[in-house]
Amino acid sequence: MGDKLKAYFEDFLRKDPIFSNKKVLQTNYNPEKISYRDEQLESLASTLAPSLRMEKPSNIFLYGKPGTGKTLLTKHVSKQILEVANKNNLSLNIIYINCKMKRVADTEYRLIVQIASEFGKKIPATGLPTDEVYKIFIKAIDEEKKLILLVLDEVDQLVKKAGDEILYNLTRLNSELKNVELSFIGISNDLLFLDHIDPRVKSSLSEEEFVFPPYNALQIQGILRERSEMGFRAGVVSEGVIEKCAAYAAREHGDARRALDLLRVAGELAERKNKQKVTIEDIDEAEEKIEKDKIMDIVSTQPKQHQLTLLSIFSISEITTDHIFTGDVYEVYQDYCNKIKVKPLTQRRVSDIIAELDMLGIINVRVISKGRYGRTREIKLAIPNSAVPKIKTILKEGLNL
């Protein structure tokens, strides 16, 4: 038993590794050089530069489709600025918050709590009035003179859920602060986001606006080449692999992150299969795996009730190819609840949950009127049918079904 395992590990060690430096291909990797975003890099840098003179920089708003380098660039510039600031003993803080994170920063209260905790201030998760939380927060940071850059990634998600007053309150925060100056960097995937918010907030939040256009296929190829040279051993990546990754990603509105994921996962799959080269076939497989992993990730972190709702939708989708309606989902949902002895929520709530699941992108939902036969949500799966059974079984396991 042990020998076999040891042999496997020995083998693993001896085997020609596909990767030379896998980190480079991971999505959280921060490259030294960012290609094809020179213009944005320069704009961002020049807008933020005054912060090194302890002058409050303009608020900035970045938007563009996913995987166009918004977050990457922001982090990159932040890092550089911070390094310089530290070297010169400037009290400059850059706080990065991702507003999408469920149960972390998806309400006004939680957002402030989250920001405060970045400053080491613990605030209870519930129980305090929101303006009290603001006060605690202000008190905590306003002690010494400093400059804070607050990066709000995926603000659109936050505003969609909790309204744009949050942004108003945040921008107003500056007048309450005596020593600290606060600048905002908002990042949004939704190109129309700015059109939907209060004009007053808009004008103060986006004093500067930078658009991140999608990468075209050639640019993605370029990015992939750079990274694969660093990440893979020479000659491991077969002819056409990069082109294919780029083509896949270009199809998805030029999402570079996706392209990189694709390449990395393809490499991992090849490695697992003890292959010497990454081939085009690996990419197809990787595509499927990424999709599945992504969904699994979202699904498994959902609260129980959401999972039950989702499970109901999946179950129905397996028996019919027709569109699914809220009423059907609710019936199945109740059955599942009874089976595991959980008190079912009301249809009102389930209706809201379905809307939330839509926001997550697992399903697509449209409110339609079926005339004489009432009005309902028309639910469609936003994931490949092939992935359903597996997710379903995992869901069931997690729910003791």
Next chain:
DNA sequence: CGAGATTCATGTGAAGTATACCTTTAGGCTTAA
């Protein structure tokens, strides 16, 4: 035949409730002088 009324199944908004947690405060107990 077509304009207008009806109808259905659920969307949607507002207000209320349950839960879990918070701070404040008042009383009771202990302690030390």
Next chain:
DNA sequence: AAGCCTAAAGGTATACTTCACATGAATCTCGTA
């Protein structure tokens, strides 16, 4: 008397429920061409 602990009172955020009204096109109704 001062200090400390505890429990009750009074407050909030969040997830959910309850109630009531809004929707909007397929279908029905009925007057008219």
